[in-house]
Every structure is written in C-alpha cells, then in structure tokens.
Amino acid sequence: MLSPGFSFNRKLASLQGAQFIEVRGNELDSLPIDSFLFGPARHAKFILLANPNNPTGAFVPVAEIERLVAKYDRLVVLDEAYIDFAPENGLHLVNRYSNLLILRTFSKSYATAGIRIGFAFGHPELIGRLRNIQNMFNMNVIGHAVGMSVLSNRRAYDENHSHIKHERQRVSGALSEFGFSVIPSHANFLLARVPAGRDGKWWQSALERQGILVAFFPDDGLEDCIRVSIGTRNQMDPFLEAVDKIRRGADSS
Numbered sequence: 001m002l003s004p005g006f007s008f009n010r011k012l013a014s015l016q017g018a019q020f021i022e023v024r025g026n027e028l029d030s031l032p033i034d035s036f037l038f039g040p041a042r043h044a045k046f047i048l049l050a051n052p053n054n055p056t057g058a059f060v061p062v063a064e065i066e067r068l069v070a071k072y073d074r075l076v077v078l079d080e081a082y083i084d085f086a087p088e089n090g091l092h093l094v095n096r097y098s099n100l101l102i103l104r105t106f107s108k109s110y111a112t113a114g115i116r117i118g119f120a121f122g123h124p125e126l127i128g129r130l131r132n133i134q135n136m137f138n139m140n141v142i143g144h145a146v147g148m149s150v151l152s153n154r155r156a157y158d159e160n161h162s163h164i165k166h167e168r169q170r171v172s173g174a175l176s177e178f179g180f181s182v183i184p185s186h187a188n189f190l191l192a193r194v195p196a197g198r199d200g201k202w203w204q205s206a207l208e209r210q211g212i213l214v215a216f217f218p219d220d221g222l223e224d225c226i227r228v229s230i231g232t233r234n235q236m237d238p239f240l241e242a243v244d245k246i247r248r249g250a251d252s253s
C-alpha cells in the first residue's frame with residue numbers, strides 16, 4: 001500500500017495473516033512506480049491504492065495509475081471511495097487491463113455508510129474469482145433497496161458533491177489564514193498541518209473540548225496534522241470559530 005494511506009488496511013491484512021508492506025513516495029500526489037516494481041514490495045501479491053487517498057486527500061492523475069497497472073504483472077486494487085470529489089476517475093481502465101479491480105462505496109459521496117454497501121468493477125475473470133470466495137449469502141435486501149434508490153437519485157448527490165467541493169475550498173482558505181498548511185484535497189475532508197508549537201493531538205483535544213471531533217493519526221508521520229471532514233456551512237462555521245478561538249488562546253498561553 002502507498003503510505004501514508006488507509007491504515008485500516010493494515011488491520012485487515014493482519015486479520016488475514018498477510019504481510020503488509022507500505023511504500024512511501026516523495027510526493028503525495030504522485031506514485032513511486034519504481035518502488036512498487038523494484039523495491040521491497042516487488043514480490044507482493046497485489047498493490048492497493050486509494051485514489052483520492054485517505055487520510056491525505058491527495059489525488060494521483062489516472063494516467064499515472066495506468067502506467068503502474070500496465071507495467072505490473074499482478075493485481076492492482078484501486079479504491080475509489082472518494083472519487084466523486086475528484087476531477088477524473090479510472091473506470092475506463094477496466095476495459096483495458098485485466099489486472100485492475102476498482103472499488104467504490106456508498107459510504108462517502110452517497111452519504112449512506114450505514115447500509116454497508118460497496119461495489120467493484122473488473123475483468124469478468126477477476127469478478128468470477130471473487131464470486132468463488134464470496135459468502136454464499138449475498139448483500140441484504142434492505143441495503144440492496146437503498147442502494148438502488150440512491151443510484152436512481154444521482155442528481156441530488158451531484159448537488160451534494162458540488163456543495164462539498166465549494167465548502168472544502170472555503171474552509172481550506174480560512175485554515176490557511178489561521179496559519180495551517182492545508183494539503184490540496186480531492187476528497188470530502190482536509191488534512192491540515194497545524195501551526196508550529198503544538199501537535200495534532202493537542203489540537204484534537206482542544207477542539208474536542210469545544211464539541212468538535214477531528215481525526216488525528218499518530219503513526220503515519222502525520223503527528224502535526226488533523227483531518228477534518230467537510231460538512232454543511234452551518235457545521236463548518238462553528239469549526240472555524242473554534243479554531244480561531246483556540247489559536248488566539250494558544251498564542252497567549
């Protein structure tokens with residue numbers, strides 16, 4: 001997996017008794033293709049990429065992902081959980097490469113994480129092999145019905161995506177003015193390096209005391225960052241007010 005990445009994958013790998021190798025690149029928005037092909041991960045059974053990535057929100061151009069898929073002789077799993085917030089997607093690649101599996105979910109842009117539904121695109125042989133190992137009972141009928149209804153109301157969700165992209169821009173600008181260094185995001189959250197003097201953990205606790213929950217990642221070299229999800233304007237304004245208040249307090253203490 002690309003690092004920093006979706007750390008839950010580490011847990012899933014360990015449940016399977018799998019060896020989990022993290023590959024670090026120099027830049028967040030580009031793939032270390034040679035490290036994947038020739039580095040410690042060269043014998044890996046498959047590569048798992050999230051694009052846009054979590055927790056960074058960084059986006060790698062699809063052409064670069066295609067370069068890796070074309071050169072790699074094993075499976076690439078491309079997790080597009082946040083793709084609706086990004087400028088382009090890799091769906092067309094599944095027609096060209098049989099070693100690519102694309103994952104999508106209803107949990108993010110469709111705002112229905114509670115129905116626990118995701119879907120995948122891939123070569124028929126790949127999908128066939130997944131069918132061979134899947135639970136003999138399929139997804140539940142409630143999730144299925146909600147999923148169908150969500151897909152037939154795409155327009156409502158498109159409005160939601162454009163709102164989130166707009167709000168993401170506004171919050172990012174405000175945080176920068178408060179001295180945070182915000183990583184350009186193509187997801188529905190922002191990863192921001194906090195102003196010098198305090199770490200992410202400190203900011204997380206200070207915000208929690210104001211009733212605002214943000215994520216903090218202790219073990220990914222992101223100790224000085226917090227991740228905040230983008231919500232409605234009415235949710236983001238109190239967040240920005242709390243940040244401003246804390247920042248003034250931090251200056252004077």
Ligand SMILES: *Cc1c(COP(=O)(O)O)cnc(C)c1O
Pocket residue numbers: 006050053054079081104105106107108113116117118
């Ligand atoms: C949220 C998320 C998922 C999907 O989670 P489910 O709710 O299990 O569908 C997958 N990958 C990444 C990177 C995520 O952030």
